[in-house]
Amino acid sequence: PILIYDRFASFGLANAQPIAVIFILICLTIFFLFFLLTNKKSAR
Structure with a gap:
């Protein structure tokens, strides 16, 4: 975010x-x- 503001x-x-x-x-x-990882763990 700092680079974006600087530019x-x-x-x-x-x-x-x-x-x-x-x-x-x-x-x-x-x-x-993260969404995929949490869905795979909850499906087990």
């Missing part, structure tokens, strides 16, 4: 968007993996 403050929204998208995709991937 936004220094260069504007156009340069902050790619980093924000990558950060959101990483977070969604982690949450999805």
Whole structure:
């Protein structure tokens, strides 16, 4: 989040968007993996 804010403050929204998208995709991937792991354990 700090890198996103730094890019936004220094260069504007156009340069902050790619980093924000990558950060959101990483977070969604982690949450999805946790979701899969908890579902596999509860199914047993």
